[in-house]
Amino acid sequence: MDAAEAIRTKALALGFDAVGFAPADPDPAAADRLKAFLDAGFHGEMGWLAARAEARASPRALWPAARSVIALALNYAPEGDALATLARPAHGNISVYARNRDYHDLIKGRLKHLGQFIVSRFGAEVKVFVDTAPVMEKPLAARAGLGWQGKHTNLVSRRFGSWLLLGEIYTTLALAPAAAHADRCGRCRRCLDVCPTDAFPAPYRLDARRCLSYLTIEHAGPIPAPLRAAMGNRIYGCDDCLAVCPWNRFAVAGREAKLAARADLIAPPLADLAGLGEEGFRRHFSGSPIKRIGWRRFLRNVLYAIGNSNNINLAAVARRHCAADDPVIAEAASWALARLAA
Incomplete structure (x- = not known):
């Protein structure tokens, strides 16, 4: 068994649902998209995105010794209709990923276990990340063959639809990269049309200043009055563009019990x-x-x-x-x- 296959086998045994490998080289296309996003001011108050833009553009800018990136994903597809609570306006609608434990803690623990395996088995150095450093998770996952970035800018998988939580391991180990996944959105624009606040100025472009996930989580002050009615009963995040993706028909409900919705958080x-x-x-x-x-x-x-x-x-x-x-x-x-x- 070669190194990549051994790492894949171990990752799946730890509970990850998808594993891929990408080079730690710069990604000029991703860097250009990030620059356009920042130049347009679409990041809103998320100044940390601009502060370390150079490190985001290349894994080696963050860690010069890195040779490969291991992209890992955990399926969190819900049981039933993710948007059902929107029809119950006296109850709050919470984004699917937040209806139980914090996935950051769950994934980080598994990344550390996998990192320890790589260090002990192959003598390589590692650094683990789960939404905690200047790492462009979705472009890296796409380069590693886990899926493609859809028109809603989120990762889409043929197997898991839009319901994947991501984590990464940077390593000094040289691993054969996977083939990048082809974009399979075609002419579909359901994710763009369903957005309650018209947060997509164009396919593959998101204006976070109009996104309800940004507004309900990252934005600190009053939410702009013209956007409040469109919130409906969304009190933490928004799943609309994820939930309507046709590729979700292939997704099966996530198997991680700690991410399964708490009964009191489905429609509080x-x-x-x-x-x-x-x-x-x-x-x-x-x-x-x-x-x-x-x-x-x-x-x-x-x-x-x-x-x-x-x-x-x-x-x-x-x-x-x-x-x-x-x-x-x-x-x-x-x-x-x-x-x-x-």
């Missing part, structure tokens, strides 16, 4: 979420990726969803936050109350 009542309080929020979302945005940003999202609920019974819930010390929360509550009254 907005009234319950708004009443958690800061300490209750920390307890309720302990171990969840939702915890990292903090209670105030989360409550802001919940209040916008209450305003979109068309449920006058939630007016009292919004009213309780109109005098909040945090001006963003107070304004979100007032907006929700006015929208319900209208």
